[in-house]
Amino acid sequence: MIPLLAQALPEFVRWSAPHLWAVTITVLTAAALLLLGSKQSERKRHLICRVLACIVAVQFIGEYTWRAFSDAYGPWRYNLPLHFCSFMLIVAFIALWWRAHWACAMVYFGVLTASIQALITPDMAAGYPSIAFFIFFISHGLLLVIALAIPVLLRWRARGWDDLRTLLLMDLYVICIIPVNIWLGTNYGYTQGSPVEGCLLDYLGPAPWYYLWVQLPVLAVFRLMMLPVHDSREA
Numbered sequence: 246m247i248p249l250l251a252q253a254l255p256e257f258v259r260w261s262a263p264h265l266w267a268v269t270i271t272v273l274t275a276a277a278l279l280l281l282g283s284k285q286s287e288r289k290r291h292l293i294c295r296v297l298a299c300i301v302a303v304q305f306i307g308e309y310t311w312r313a314f315s316d317a318y319g320p321w322r323y324n325l326p327l328h329f330c331s332f333m334l335i336v337a338f339i340a341l342w343w344r345a346h347w348a349c350a351m352v353y354f355g356v357l358t359a360s361i362q363a364l365i366t367p368d369m370a371a372g373y374p375s376i377a378f379f380i381f382f383i384s385h386g387l388l389l390v391i392a393l394a395i396p397v398l399l400r401w402r403a404r405g406w407d408d409l410r411t412l413l414l415m416d417l418y419v420i421c422i423i424p425v426n427i428w429l430g431t432n433y434g435y436t437q438g439s440p441v442e443g444c445l446l447d448y449l450g451p452a453p454w455y456y457l458w459v460q461l462p463v464l465a466v467f468r469l470m471m472l473p474v475h476d477s478r479e480a
Contacts (some may be wrong), residue, residue: 255372259441263373268364271386278390279397290398297394298341301387305334308380317377327425327433329418330360330385337391341399349395350407351414353474354467356392359415360385368440402476408467412460419456 258264282293305326312324326332333356340348363385371377395401422434432438436453439446449455 255375257367257369257372257378259366261372263378264367267373267378267382267386271364271382271389274386275390275393279393282394282398287400290400294341294344294394294398297387297391298338301334301338301341301391304380304384304387305331305338308384311376311380315376317371322429322431325431325433327422327431329355329415329434330363330388332418333360333388334384337388340395340401341391344399344401346401346404346407347410347414349399349401350403351411352388352392353395353401353403354408354411354470355415356388357470358463358466360388360392362445363440364389366441366444396474401474403471403474404476408464408471412464412467416456416460419453423453 278293282290285293309324309326312318313321318324326335333352336348336355337352339345340352364382367381367385369377369381419434419436423436425431426433426437432440435446436456438452439455446452446455449458
């Protein structure tokens with residue numbers, strides 16, 4: 246990610262008060278929504294998911310419209326919706342609106358392992374109260390809420406090899422985005438280097454090979470994540 250252009254904006258500091266408040270609000274919002282929503286009828290739960298889908302659409306369109314008319318992140322090539330979390334927002338909309346099984350699986354596994362890292366080690370330069378700060382935590386907070394809402398509100402259940410299929414789809418994203426990064430000189434999906442110092446990828450070797458070494462550990466984590474959401478109707 247390219248640092249914000251020179252502006253009178255506060256620098257983002259990891260685990261500062263604004264960061265902690267943003268994470269806390271996200272967690273509390275998710276807990277309240279899931280607690281209240283889980284007690285509703287099936288029709289109301291699906292309605293809540295449709296509302297979340299609309300919020301995702303508004304947020305996504307709003308963010309990239311703002312990026313198109315703002316110089317906050319530099320040239321246009323840094324403002325394309327090509328990061329993994331951007332793709333996850335699109336997949337999340339599909340999961341919430343159409344309840345596509347593959348999309349539900351990808352959001353559940355992908356967000357709760359990969360996208361959630363962004364809330365812990367955000368890749369951003371400007372801190373509170375910049376527009377970029379709010380956009381970042383709203384979009385990533387939404388993903389966390391939706392990843393938990395899929396099994397709780399939609400009552401989605403994992404089947405068969407959903408974990409392996411999700412991992413292969415994530416690998417496909419990485420394979421496709423590498424030549425794009427080489428062509429544009431960007432770092433979407435962090436195939437050219439880890440997002441920030443101290444993130445998990447820093448301990449897995451050089452880019453993009455860290456995605457190769459993480460395959461089996463991630464699949465093992467996915468398999469564990471299937472336990473609480475496994476379809477009991479399967480033998």
